[in-house]
Amino acid sequence: xxxxxxxxxxLHHGEKHLAxxxxxxxxxxxxxxxxxxxxxxxxxxxxxxxxxxxxxxxRHGLDLGDSADTRLPGLLSTLREKASQAVVHRPExxxxxLRDLRELHxxxxxxxxxxxxxxxxxxxxxxxxxxxxxxACHPATLRQMRWTNTMIKNLSPQILTSL
Numbered sequence: 001x002x003x004x005x006x007x008x009x010x011l012h013h014g015e016k017h018l019a020x021x022x023x024x025x026x027x028x029x030x031x032x033x034x035x036x037x038x039x040x041x042x043x044x045x046x047x048x049x050x051x052x053x054x055x056x057x058x059r060h061g062l063d064l065g066d067s068a069d070t071r072l073p074g075l076l077s078t079l080r081e082k083a084s085q086a087v088v089h090r091p092e093x094x095x096x097x098l099r100d101l102r103e104l105h106x107x108x109x110x111x112x113x114x115x116x117x118x119x120x121x122x123x124x125x126x127x128x129x130x131x132x133x134x135x136a137c138h139p140a141t142l143r144q145m146r147w148t149n150t151m152i153k154n155l156s157p158q159i160l161t162s163l
Contacts, residue, residue: 011114019046094159105148
């Protein structure tokens, strides 16, 4: 396995993980409509990245296995929804939301670094397919980072001073 295939593997795993995290946060904070809807959309972006990475990896002789659905199973999703409704009236959900946004931001940041590494390797090896993949997917990851950062900036003052 060379560095490019290793980066493809790590990025595939990171995007799957981020898609699951975004889906879980969307369900956990269902009553926060902006968080719920935007996180759901951002999870779809990561799922698209997972599919594109798997297709590219195949062309590089790497089998990334099942690019299985990264949505939450039905029962787990239902439990998360009930839990989000139950905790909406307590002050702690704000802290939970900040923690979730921080974790999402760190995951997106890690993926962004891997997209950048992949793009640099693609340029060095003159691999137009890899460069096209990174050029198409990395901007969405940067938008995921900007959204989480903006949400943290907007919510932190109110949540942290109301405790």
